[in-house]
Amino acid sequence: MTSPPAPARISSYRVEGLLGDGASAHVYRCLSSAGQAVAVKLARSVEHGPVLHREADYLSRIDSPRVPALVERGQTADGRTFLVSSLVDAVPLTAWHDFSRPLPPVIVGKLVLQLCEALGAIHAAGYAHLDLKPPNLLLARDGQLYLVDLGSAAPLLEPLPRPRGTREFMAPELYRGQPPGPATDVYGAGVLLYQLLTGRSPFFPNTVRGQFDPVAVGEDEWRRLHCSQAPTPLSRHVDGAGELGALGELVHQCLAKVPAERPETPALLGARLRVLLLS
Incomplete structure (x- = not known):
């Protein structure tokens, strides 16, 4: 499964590099407008949006230091869903x-x-x-x-x-x-x-x-x-x-x-x- 070139930005987040790939999304290391490093999971297509929304729903209910926390979810200008989570080193x-x-x-x-x-x-x-x-x-x-x-x-x-x-x-x-x-x-x-x-x-x-x-x-x-x-x-x-x-x-x-x-x-x-x- 090949990865497309990383976008320069995902909404307000500046992309620094690819962290991983999955069947429904790419995961990027990004910086917020405040300079905070986060992980941003971007749907491969509009059709994969429900998978990310479901994952965001689950993350919002999980409280554990061993599961990165949900920061926010959103949608890009081309209609693809993304979710932002805390980044662990x-x-x-x-x-x-x-x-x-x-x-x-x-x-x-x-x-x-x-x-x-x-x-x-x-x-x-x-x-x-x-x-x-x-x-x-x-x-x-x-x-x-x-x-x-x-x-x-x-x-x-x-x-x-x-x-x-x-x-x-x-x-x-x-x-x-x-x-x-x-x-x-x-x-x-x-x-x-x-x-x-x-x-x-x-x-x-x-x-x-x-x-x-x-x-x-x-x-x-x-x-x-x-x-x-x-x-x-x-x-x-x-x-x-x-x-x-x-x-x-x-x-x-x-x-x-x-x-x-x-x-x-x-x-x-x-x-x-x-x-x-x-x-």
Whole structure:
């Protein structure tokens, strides 16, 4: 997906550079008229406006230091919607770790604990995030983690007309047409946990995750993998994986096909991680 040249301005905001791209929008680093650095998400077209309005509605109800706050929303002269949020001095998780090797469990635990805090705030506002891919996790130099991009988010326990999110991280119930609950995001966090601990995908054990192209896997195959195939045991990838013990069991519980068999909420997942890794 190619990006057009960055505009010089978006409404009253001066564009400094491109931060990222998505299916429905570009995200730019900008300066306000008062000189404040912000992130501005600009719809790719007029037709993508409702997606950004929905995201702005969700952000306005979320109160968490781990989710950048909404500043304002608006419309450009050509009718494209934009939303402005606070800018954090952080990089995508993929810029910090290439997912080609395992990370120490204590580091993984500290990252995912912060993710659980962000998810807890999003769920408290009544929404599921549904897109926990690494580019949506931003890591600051001091180790603080932030969760961005609610473009795929949806109200908890309400049916969706079609699955949302990145296929590699989508829970089985989304493919089955069931409404998302807190455990839906626990599944996505479980995929991330697995990748951080092993450097591999739960379903492609012979390929290093950093060299794996999930886009090349078709939707029907992802559906089959998430709904029917058991993840590869962590012991296949991690030296001394037996020492992980209960942690390995917890990761596989997060990846259970049935939501009721996972930790019920991110708070419960975080509590168990804290006991296992940080006590």
